[in-house]
Amino acid sequence: TAEKTTYKSFQGMMKNNIVNAELPYYGFVNLLEMAGMYNEAAFNFVQEGELQMMLVPTNEAVFAAIKDSIPGLYFDKASYVEGDDIFTHCTVSNDSVMQMYMKQYFVPMSSAGVSNYPYLGWKEDTSKGMTTLNSVEIVDPVTSKVSYDAVKLVITDKGNKLCVKLLEDNAKEIDFCGDYHYFPFVFEDGCVQFINEMF
Numbered sequence: 502t503a504e505k506t507t508y509k510s511f512q513g514m515m516k517n518n519i520v521n522a523e524l525p526y527y528g529f530v531n532l533l534e535m536a537g538m539y540n541e542a543a544f545n546f547v548q549e550g551e552l553q554m555m556l557v558p559t560n561e562a563v564f565a566a567i568k569d570s571i572p573g574l575y576f577d578k579a580s581y582v583e584g585d586d587i588f589t590h591c592t593v594s595n596d597s598v599m600q601m602y603m604k605q606y607f608v609p610m611s612s613a614g615v616s617n618y619p620y621l622g623w624k625e626d627t628s629k630g631m632t633t634l635n636s637v638e639i640v641d642p643v644t645s646k647v648s649y650d651a652v653k654l655v656i657t658d659k660g661n662k663l664c665v666k667l668l669e670d671n672a673k674e675i676d677f678c679g680d681y682h683y684f685p686f687v688f689e690d691g692c693v694q695f696i697n698e699m700f
Contacts, residue, residue: 511555511688516542525678525695528563529606531588536573536599544607546600546634552610553691554618554631556654556665558699559678566699567591573599605635605652605667605700610691618685618692619677623658630655630668667700675700 508514515530516539533539538546547553558566564587567576573595581590593599612632615625630653639648653668663677677683678695685692 509689510542511686511690511693512539512544513542514688515539522560525559525680526557526693528560529557532563532571532574532599533603535588535591535593536603537593537596538600538603546604547607547609554608554610554613555691555693556606556608556696557693558606559695559697562696562698571599571699572602573597601635602700605633605654607634608632608654609634618687619656619658619663619683619694620685621658621660621663621683623656623663625656625658627654627656629653663694665696672700673698 508517515526518524519527519530519534521527530539533544538544544553567574567587568578570576573593575592575594576587577590577592581587608631614629614631615627617623617625619625632651632653635652636649637652639650640646641648655666655668657664657666657674662679663683664674665677666672666674675696675698678697680695683694685694
């Protein structure tokens with residue numbers, strides 16, 4: 502029952518377990534903290550009480566992305582030795598760029614256009630895209646007027662798995678992690694689904 506749940510909030514659970522590298526969200530919460538987006542058991546970029554669908558890359562996905570490239574994050578490949586704490590070899594090179602990148606893993610349920618959290622058999626149509634907290638700056642080449650457009654995600658129920666991709670041309674499709682039978686972890690601040698790669 503909910504009364505017996507140790508952690509009602511995903512944010513609170515991350516804070517109390519941020520140093521436990523065995524947990525599947527360890528890499529993601531450390532990225533959020535490095536980017537200055539997670540303080541005192543709270544996301545400081547989310548309105549209080551707003552439910553979020555959180556797509557959390559697994560540790561393996563985070564570590565692979567760090568070694569490849571994460572916008573706004575510098576990884577010192579030369580000093581890194583396999584087995585090191587990878588985060589001791591990372592520094593934030595541009596916090597605003599990193600923050601915008603990380604925000605695309607959060608979909609506010611108030612604007613998601615779906616009635617439930619994703620699971621196998623979900624059958625929701627997200628082909629027009631689900632608005633994330635990230636937005637991109639668009640500059641009109643003629644007038645130089647600046648506008649912003651939300652980055653959107655598409656989640657697809659394939660019958661035997663769930664997939665997500667950015668709503669843009671040639672975006673790669675990323676599988677949800679099937680370790681938990683594609684069920685969402687539901688907390689009072691939203692739901693968490695683990696994904697096998699970073700965007």
